[in-house]
Amino acid sequence: MTSPALDTARALPTAPGSEWWRSAVIYQIYPRSFADANGDGVGDLPGITAHLRDLQTLGVDAVWLSPFMTSPQKDAGYDVADYCDVDPLFGTLEDFDRMLERAHECGIRVIVDLVPNHSSDQHVWFQAALAADPGSPSGPATCSATAAASTASLPNNWESVFGGPAWTRVTAPDGTPGQWYLHLFDASQPDFDWTNPEVRAEFRRILRFWLDRGVDGFRVDVAHGLIKADGLPDYTPAVDGGSMGGDETDVPYWGQEGVHDVYRDWHKVLAEYDGDRALCAEAWLPTIAQTALWVRPDEMNQAFNFGYLMSEWNAGALRRVIADSIREYGAVGAPSTWVLSNHDVIRHASRLALTADSPQGEGIGPNSPGKPDPVIGLRRARAATTLMLALPGSAYLFQGEELGLPEVIDIPDEARQDPTWFRTGHQRYGRDGCRVPIPWRSDAPAYGFNTTGTSWLPQPAEWARLARDAQSQDPASTLSLYRQLLAERRTRGLGVGSLTWTDSERTDVVAFRNGNVAVVANIGAEPIPVPAGRVILSSGPLADGMLPVDTSVWVETD
Structure with missing residues (x-):
């Protein structure tokens, strides 16, 4: 249920x-x-x-x-x-x-x-490609992974996201060097051929x-x-x-x-x-x-x-x-x-x-x-x-x-x-x-x-x-x-609200309104005044009506 x-x-x-x-x-x-x-x-x-x-x-x-x-x-x-x-x-x-x-x-x-984008090299498609004869319909170029024809050198200079070349060469069933396959990530993660x-x-x-x-x-x-x-x-x-x-x-x-x-x-x-x-x-x-x-x-x-x-x-x-x-x-x-x-x-x-x-x-x-x-x-x-x-x-x-x-x-x-x-x-x-x-x-x-x-x-x-x-x-x-943030966000409908920037002469704050909630983040080097209204919540303690550095506040306004 x-x-x-x-x-x-x-x-x-x-x-x-x-x-x-x-x-x-x-x-x-x-x-x-x-x-x-x-x-x-x-x-x-x-x-x-x-x-x-x-x-x-x-x-x-x-x-x-x-x-x-x-x-x-x-x-x-x-x-x-x-x-x-x-x-x-x-x-x-x-x-x-x-x-x-x-x-x-x-x-x-x-x-x-x-x-x-890619599978494991243990995926049945890639395993079938490894077992296939070079050039067969089950080869890596036509089945699961992008590959290049058998050449002596790397197909291009692409690098893996994880470091090193983005290409690895397979060994054909007869023991000879086979085709190259692309892996933008680890060598155990051959890329799929999305033209297939x-x-x-x-x-x-x-x-x-x-x-x-x-x-x-x-x-x-x-x-x-x-x-x-x-x-x-x-x-x-x-x-x-x-x-x-x-x-x-x-x-x-x-x-x-x-x-x-x-x-x-x-x-x-x-x-x-x-x-x-x-x-x-x-x-x-x-x-x-x-x-x-x-x-x-x-x-x-x-x-x-x-x-x-x-x-x-x-x-x-x-x-x-x-x-x-x-x-x-x-x-x-x-x-x-x-x-x-x-x-x-x-x-x-x-x-x-x-x-x-x-x-x-x-x-x-x-x-x-x-x-x-x-x-x-x-x-x-x-x-x-x-x-x-x-x-x-x-x-x-x-x-x-x-x-x-x-x-x-x-x-x-x-x-x-x-x-x-x-x-x-x-x-x-x-x-x-x-x-x-x-x-x-x-x-x-x-x-x-x-x-x-x-x-x-x-x-x-x-x-x-x-x-x-x-x-x-x-x-x-x-x-x-x-x-508290999630409860107030839900109750006040902030996710479906709209943002209006609050005019401020300061360049070190982010300030806006979402409905009747004023939001201010102090990203400067000194405390600033908290906006007028009822404080709903703040990310840290407030002091004497001031918003400390690296602190954000939500304030309910009229």
Whole structure:
């Protein structure tokens, strides 16, 4: 049995412009690090089910689950071997169905991660390609993965996101050198050939498999990939550019025009189902205007606002990205989708206090320059979230940010598992620091992640004071702040509201109104007066009518 309100919402047609995903707060669950029910050190679906009531209490509208499908786990599940089954590491399809039912009982929708750019090299298609004779119809060029004809040298100079060449050569069944295959990520993740109609038909089948089970939508990994430029021309990325193409133009393997046809096709599949099923794009593109092309009315519904996520803690930069987002997404009839942290970036409780550049995907570790001050980082993170959750549109939260978790910096070298760490010869730390299992109980083994104390990445000692039970009854805790933010956001309809900038002579504040709520973030160097009205909440203590530095406030006005 599901929540009656959610049952009704899923069954009745929705007036255009009022779909649930336009204003939803969606909580990202990284399954292997959320909760571990069987004690093997890796989180699982039963662990998620056991804690859904905690998320209901937090006040989120939906959860997004990072991959839990069958995988050899070379890239934490983003290397999928079977798109229509659950990896035993996380449980079974029956466990998934129970989790989905329980989530719906709690009034929480469920979005699952889908990885269409590449598969695992254990996928049956790629294994068939390896076993086929060179040039046969089952070869890698025509079956599952983009490949080039057998040549002595690399087909082009493309680099993997994880470091090193983006090409690997297979060995033919007779032992001779075979064809090359493209892998924009790890060598164990061959790219699909999206010019092949069989690939497109297979993903329609995969979409329907999960939609038939009742999922509410899909977050699409590397949504700006899939299609590669004709002729596979050479391309050399900027030395200081982000690995996913978010700050470079005309990359021959990112953002090609043909990828939009794929999502128009998927849009039609989702339209066959009731309940406003949603598609959200992970699309790292140079400008917000380009990202907005992914959410035109006949394509996807949401696209992560990476321009906002990567913005510096600077008032002018924030005002610009907020204004640009509302304008560009609004121009195509879509909401902006705000986000500050996820499983691929440094947690914002650390990132906002860095004093040196850290390109996306590089991570931070013991030898990184400009390591963050944890006190400043948490204060800014609370202020940034208070600002974000007052904005109209949808918002995404990453598990543990409601506890104020920082990036884990001091992970021993021998414990690291991100492919980036290995493929760059230990030059880039990668993403392990934001993926450490989260704490539930301060005095329990593995801080309540499980009952055995085993954890696939080591948890720092500071997790004890940040555990959910330690914060639950403290009105000043970060968890209490998030609960209050989400409750007030829902009650006041801020997600479906509209933003009006507040005139200010100061250049070091972000100030606007959403309905009758005045929002001010002090990003300057000195306290400023709190606006007139009744204070609803603030990210930190106020003092004598003044808003401290790195603090945000919501004020009810007439």
